[in-house]
Amino acid sequence: MDKKIKKIGVLTSGGDAPGMNAAIRAVVRTGIYYGLEVYGILRGYAGMIENDIIKMESRSVANIIQRGGTILKTGRCDEFFDYEGRKKAYNNLKKPGIDGLVIIGGDGSFRGAQIFSNEFDIPCIGLPGTIDKDIAGTDFTIGFDTAVNTAVEAIDKIRDTAEAHDRLFIIEVMGRDAGYIALHSGIATGAENILIPERKTVIEDVITAIAEKERRQKMVNLIVVAEGEEFGGAYEVAKVIKERLPEQEVRVCVLGHIQRGGSPSCFDRLIASRMGYAAVECLVEGKHNVFVGILNNRMHYIPLNEAVKKKQRLSEEWMRIVKILSA
Numbered sequence: 001m002d003k004k005i006k007k008i009g010v011l012t013s014g015g016d017a018p019g020m021n022a023a024i025r026a027v028v029r030t031g032i033y034y035g036l037e038v039y040g041i042l043r044g045y046a047g048m049i050e051n052d053i054i055k056m057e058s059r060s061v062a063n064i065i066q067r068g069g070t071i072l073k074t075g076r077c078d079e080f081f082d083y084e085g086r087k088k089a090y091n092n093l094k095k096p097g098i099d100g101l102v103i104i105g106g107d108g109s110f111r112g113a114q115i116f117s118n119e120f121d122i123p124c125i126g127l128p129g130t131i132d133k134d135i136a137g138t139d140f141t142i143g144f145d146t147a148v149n150t151a152v153e154a155i156d157k158i159r160d161t162a163e164a165h166d167r168l169f170i171i172e173v174m175g176r177d178a179g180y181i182a183l184h185s186g187i188a189t190g191a192e193n194i195l196i197p198e199r200k201t202v203i204e205d206v207i208t209a210i211a212e213k214e215r216r217q218k219m220v221n222l223i224v225v226a227e228g229e230e231f232g233g234a235y236e237v238a239k240v241i242k243e244r245l246p247e248q249e250v251r252v253c254v255l256g257h258i259q260r261g262g263s264p265s266c267f268d269r270l271i272a273s274r275m276g277y278a279a280v281e282c283l284v285e286g287k288h289n290v291f292v293g294i295l296n297n298r299m300h301y302i303p304l305n306e307a308v309k310k311k312q313r314l315s316e317e318w319m320r321i322v323k324i325l326s327a
């Protein structure tokens with residue numbers, strides 16, 4: 001029989017994502033509802049190692065559901081990937097008697113959680129918090145919807161000026177290893193081409209498509225590029241286009257970290273609240289080392305180790321849609 005959990009810790013780890021606060025709020029308040037003590041661990045795994053742990057009450061999470069960033073702060077922590085670091089972290093959790101953890105972060109954070117829970121007897125529940133949407137087992141991750149909407153708003157503005165000057169714009173969005181922000185925002189803004197890390201960039205095809213559109217006098221050209229695209233990002237793509245099509249007026253806009261900030265969308269607040277609530281229910285029911293996602297609008301639970309192994313599969317059909325609709 002599993003012993004009953006009494007005290008839980010919650011932390012945010014990796015890149016921040018809008019909606020993390022809504023998830024923290026849900027974990028804290030659901031925990032208190034079930035009679036648990038809830039502790040906030042600051043700065044991700046670094047706070048666990050350095051004993052930066054605070055007791056949280058219902059009021060600690062008042063007025064945060066609408067705020068971007070994370071009140072617990074976040075970071076990437078190399079020390080947690082050493083056994084000694086994890087041992088320190090475990091000893092610090094034992095001081096207040098924390099016997100369950102909720103980790104809100106990306107796949108790197110879950111990898112850390114999985115190793116930690118195998119070594120020390122602490123159940124860990126992972127919630128997908130990343131703007132990149134690059135985690136299997138869930139249709140959406142906390143922060144993705146807000147980030148895409150931020151990108152769409154910016155690209156719409158760029159389209160106005162692009163049209164006024166008949167210019168080609170190469171817009172770089174975030175996504176070191178994943179092209180979902182590029183794909184979603186590119187389709188939603190009518191981009192001519194979308195370059196993503198998951199697909200080989202054939203620069204010849206990009207140039208042929210621009211030249212062909214120029215012949216047809218299609219003047220507004222928007223190309224959306226994910227930062228991790230294999231050619232090297234927006235500036236590199238622009239350089240080659242300028243060399244090959246010197247007549248073409250080309251401008252580059254890198255959207256950068258504005259995509260990570262801002263008030264979370266309704267959708268992100270909603271999934272964060274549902275996931276945070278479900279994470280605590282998992283711990284109360286004695287589920288160990290589970291990843292909580294939402295598939296087809298239903299809560300979906302898979303073992304943490306499966307979540308770290310798999311990637312979301314990118315639909316080839318979406319690339320076909322880009323091509324057909326940008327005619």
Ligand code: F6P
Nearest residue numbers: 015130131132174175176227260
């Ligand atoms: O993982 C989210 C993400 O925003 C990636 O899209 C991006 O490549 C990376 O984080 C940037 O990280 P940092 O803020 O540490 O430069």
